[in-house]
Amino acid sequence: MSDSVASPAIVEKVIAQKVIEWHRHHGRHDLPWQRTPTPYRVWVSEIMLQQTQVTTVIPYFQRFMERFPDLVTLADAPVDDVLHLWSGLGYYARARNLHSAAVVIRDEHGGRFPEAIDAVEALPGIGRSTAGAILSLALGQSHPILDGNVKRVLARYHRVDGWPGRTAVARRLWELAEAHLPERDARAWTQGMMDLGATVCTRSRPDCEHCPLADGCGGHASGEPERWPGKKPKKARPLRKTRMLMPVAEGRVLLQRRPPAGIWGGLWAFPEVEDSPAAWSRTRFGLEPEATETWASLRHGFSHFELEIQPIRLDLPSRPETVADTNSEWFPLDHPPEVGLAAPVSKLLDQLRRRH
DNA sequence: AAATCGGGGGG
DNA sequence: CCCCCAGATTT
Numbered sequence: 001m002s003d004s005v006a007s008p009a010i011v012e013k014v015i016a017q018k019v020i021e022w023h024r025h026h027g028r029h030d031l032p033w034q035r036t037p038t039p040y041r042v043w044v045s046e047i048m049l050q051q052t053q054v055t056t057v058i059p060y061f062q063r064f065m066e067r068f069p070d071l072v073t074l075a076d077a078p079v080d081d082v083l084h085l086w087s088g089l090g091y092y093a094r095a096r097n098l099h100s101a102a103v104v105i106r107d108e109h110g111g112r113f114p115e116a117i118d119a120v121e122a123l124p125g126i127g128r129s130t131a132g133a134i135l136s137l138a139l140g141q142s143h144p145i146l147d148g149n150v151k152r153v154l155a156r157y158h159r160v161d162g163w164p165g166r167t168a169v170a171r172r173l174w175e176l177a178e179a180h181l182p183e184r185d186a187r188a189w190t191q192g193m194m195d196l197g198a199t200v201c202t203r204s205r206p207d208c209e210h211c212p213l214a215d216g217c218g219g220h221a222s223g224e225p226e227r228w229p230g231k232k233p234k235k236a237r238p239l240r241k242t243r244m245l246m247p248v249a250e251g252r253v254l255l256q257r258r259p260p261a262g263i264w265g266g267l268w269a270f271p272e273v274e275d276s277p278a279a280w281s282r283t284r285f286g287l288e289p290e291a292t293e294t295w296a297s298l299r300h301g302f303s304h305f306e307l308e309i310q311p312i313r314l315d316l317p318s319r320p321e322t323v324a325d326t327n328s329e330w331f332p333l334d335h336p337p338e339v340g341l342a343a344p345v346s347k348l349l350d351q352l353r354r355r356h
Numbered sequence: 357a358a359a360t361c362g363g364g365g366g367g
Numbered sequence: 368c369c370c371c372c373a374g375a376t377t378t
Contacts, residue, residue, distance in 0.1 A: 050362055051375075090374040093364080127363050148361055167368065203360080204378070232359075235370090 015157075015213060016182035016189055022212035023192030026199075028054075032061055034191075039113035039138040040071045046133050047098055047125065050147075051091045054198075060089055072111045075102035097125025117143055128174075133194075136186040144177035145190055146170075149197025154180075155229035156201060156219030163230045201225075243310045244270040244345075245277055246352060249319040252330040253352060255337065255345070264342040270311075271328075277314050285320040295351075300344045311348055 028034070031054065033045035044064060048057045064085050068074040074082065079099045086095035101123040105113060113134075114120050120131040132143030146154075151164050154176045162169040182189050200211045208220045219225035247254040247270075255268040273280045281289045293313040300307045319330055331337040333356055336349060 047362095051373090052361095053376075056376090088375095090376095091361095093373065094362090097363085125363065129362070146362095165369090234358090 013182060015180055015216070016185075018212040019192040019196060020182070020185050020188040023188045023195060027188070027192055027195040032058060032065075034137075037138045037187075039115070039134055041065065042134050042138040043113070043126075043130075044098065046130050046137075047094050048089065050130070051094065052089055060085070071102050071113060072106050074099065075106035075111075094125055100124050101126065115139060115141075117141070133190060136190040140186050142181055142183055142186040144174065144181050145193070146173055146177050147194060147197075149195075149201070150177060150193045151197075151229055152203065153193060153197045153201045153213070156206075156225050157213055157217045159218035159222065159228060161228070161230055163232050165232055169230070239306050239308055241308045241310065242272050243274075243312060244348070245273050245280060245312050245314050246270050246348060247281075247314045247316060248333065248352070248356075249316040249330070251333050251356070252319060253333050253349065254328060254330050255339075255341075257327040257329075257339075258342075267340040267342045267345075268329075268337065269342045269345045270348065273312075277312050281314060281316065285316065287316055287318075287320055290315040290317045295348075298344055298347065307344075309344055313352070 031045075033041045045057065045061055048060060048064075052060075067081070067085055068077060077099070079096060082095050082099045083092055086092060089095075104123060105111065109119070114123075115135065117131055117135060120126055120134060121128055123131075126134070129146045132145040133147070135141040136143050136145065151173055154160065154173050155164065158176055160169060160172055160176070164170050164173060196211070196213070200207045201213075204226060206225050208214045208217070208225060211217070211220070214220045217225070219228050254271070256271050257268050258264050258266060271280070275283075277292045278289050281287050291313075292315070295311040295313065297308050297310045300309060331339075333349075333353055336346065341349070
């Protein structure tokens with residue numbers, strides 16, 4: 001953070017003027033929701049645009065408007081119809097919120113989209129930024145917005161350090177969004193900032209040569225505009241530990257099919273055990289193990305956690321019947337079984353084969 | 357494979 | 368306050 005919000009208002013106005021002027025010449029003006037920008041149409045487009053880019057949204061938006069031309073039609077429709085037209089867009093909770101907000105507007109606002117920012121923000125699925133976008137784009141009211149594009153422009157221009165997901169950083173960006181907000185031309189300002197972030201001040205390789213704000217932009221001056229906004233700190237993944245038993249008998253190894261959902265769903269893996277290998281063997285087979293051998297542990301990374309696997313080889317004197325358990329099977333050790341195997345399981349099978 | 361997007365919900 | 372999530376696209 002190098003600038004101060006307290007800089008003279010006149011400076012902020014200059015920036016707004018530049019963006020508004022840029023928007024006249026380089027912004028988008030003919031998107032379907034821009035031609036008749038009612039609050040209802042702008043609302044639907046904004047929700048769709050939160051998750052999908054413009055070219056994909058257009059056909060969805062048009063089908064949506066044909067089926068639900070106005071707010072009350074949407075409110076009266078079964079939510080399943082709404083979800084049907086949403087299918088392919090993902091984030092179905094947003095479609096549900098859209099529908100339930102339409103019901104609220106029908107029942108509590110007489111079917112007219114509310115025009116007070118507080119009332120708009122109170123609707124399900126609409127937060128401060130979306131409320132500001134709807135009222136400025138549809139009605140020309142001056143409200144700040146702070147979507148991903150605007151965050152990027154402001155964070156770079158003012159070199160606002162830190163990840164915008166942090167409350168303090170978001171608060172600072174909102175302050176800046178308020179400070180830059182012009183009293184007039186709210187539509188051009190809002191649309192211009194979004195377009196600037198989407199087409200010029202892009203996440204990677206921003207086109208500063210064609211940016212109306214390059215002069216005065218702290219990020220551009222630094223030569224490394226991509227340093228802002230700060231990235232989400234990637235949290236160290238928690239370490240989970242498990243013990244895998246590798247039961248071996250008569251040249252075969254026992255694998256179990258994992259449940260269909262969850263980690264390694266439907267793949268084959270070694271049994272994971274809590275109690276001692278010998279106790280497991282006695283409970284499961286009524287057999288005393290011939291030998292157990294604890295191997296060096298190995299790690300496997302998942303998106304949400306890291307798994308430390310403690311492999312334990314368990315030799316049995318003979319191969320027990322695996323009665324009434326179609327989810328476990330003794331596979332010959334001399335070649336890899338032709339079933340889906342979790343990566344660390346294949347690795348362990350290779351080692352087992354080599355050391356057999 | 358990882359980062360991203362705005363709002364909602366829970367700790 | 369912070370963390371996590373939904374899901375598909377982009378890098």
